[in-house]
Amino acid sequence: MTWLRHYRMAEAARRLRSGHESVAEVAESLGYGNSNNFSTAFKAIQGLSPLRYRKMALRREKPV
Incomplete structure (x- = not known):
């Protein structure tokens, strides 16, 4: 279960960085x-x- 939770949160982080989905959409998916x-x-x-x-x-991804 711990592995699955970490995997899901890593996927969530990737999707949040992309900025194409709302937090609620990421959570539901x-x-x-x-x-x-x-x-x-x-x-x-x-x-x-x-x-x-x-x-x-x-903020980190914006060009300087």
Whole structure:
């Protein structure tokens, strides 16, 4: 179960960095019916909420 959770959160991180889907869409597609549960699980693995993770990832990718 731990491996699966980490895999799902890695996939979530990849999809959040792409910026094409909302957090709710990512959560639902990964099997989370409740986006709050998804956010809690994501933060436990990544250390940031999904929205904050996305914002930080997008800031890093902007050309200087």
